[in-house]
Amino acid sequence: MSGLFITFEGPEGSGKTTQVELVGQALAAREPVMVREPGGNELGERIREIVLYGALELDAEAEMYLFMAARRQLIAEVIAPALAAGQIVVADRYHDSTLAYQGGARGVPTTWPSTFPRPDVTFLLSVPVESGLERLAKAGKKPDRVERESIDFHNRVAAAYERLAQDEPQRFARLDATGSRDHVHQQVMNRLEPLLSRL
Numbered sequence: 365m366s367g368l369f370i371t372f373e374g375p376e377g378s379g380k381t382t383q384v385e386l387v388g389q390a391l392a393a394r395e396p397v398m399v400r401e402p403g404g405n406e407l408g409e410r411i412r413e414i415v416l417y418g419a420l421e422l423d424a425e426a427e428m429y430l431f432m433a434a435r436r437q438l439i440a441e442v443i444a445p446a447l448a449a450g451q452i453v454v455a456d457r458y459h460d461s462t463l464a465y466q467g468g469a470r471g472v473p474t475t476w477p478s479t480f481p482r483p484d485v486t487f488l489l490s491v492p493v494e495s496g497l498e499r500l501a502k503a504g505k506k507p508d509r510v511e512r513e514s515i516d517f518h519n520r521v522a523a524a525y526e527r528l529a530q531d532e533p534q535r536f537a538r539l540d541a542t543g544s545r546d547h548v549h550q551q552v553m554n555r556l557e558p559l560l561s562r563l
């Protein structure tokens with residue numbers, strides 16, 4: 365038996381986390397396993413402190429391995445067992461974040477490890493970089509190390525996501541996230557419907 369693996373990706377301020385919450389509510393009766401990256405387990409939360417809020421100067425490749433180490437632990441502890449048990453797993457960021465941020469924006473050579481399960485569907489929430497960053501600023505949340513990067517950096521992230529989506533059109537569902545929250549959610553549910561009916 366294998367479950368359904370759904371991931372959400374996007375640049376800063378794309379409303380990704382809101383959409384994750386909405387899909388979690390919509391699928392509540394099926395008791396989906398919700399995870400966020402980096403984090404979601406003890407190692408992940410500790411690594412999150414280091415990579416996002418620590419004062420350490422991190423080498424770009426070392427940063428990539430930290431994100432990936434957190435991910436591998438989450439796969440081993442949570443994602444793989446849940447999928448093997450036929451459950452739905454919804455992830456707020458996954459390996460495409462590393463490909464876009466560390467690979468695309470920081471220029472670190474990246475690959476997809478064969479031990480990292482591929483999502484069945486990846487929603488890419490697309491917003492113009494400036495409006496995403498504005499949305500973030502308005503939310504008043506203290507920006508983390510990655511969010512504080514330059515506009516050029518965030519443009520490279522967005523461009524890398526677009527390339528990833530073009531390279532794997534079957535896996536990616538690219539959604540215009542400038543629309544209303546409910547409209548975006550409806551598009552998410554439309555895309556999930558055939559997958560859910562097969563479960």
Ligand code: TYD
Pocket residue numbers: 375376377380381401402416431432456457458459461462463465466508510511
């Ligand atoms: P997150 O907490 O998901 O913040 P957001 O509210 O933007 O979704 O992610 C924190 C930051 O970590 C975000 O700026 C993207 C970055 N990140 C990477 O650079 N590489 C990765 O592999 C992951 C998972 C996140």
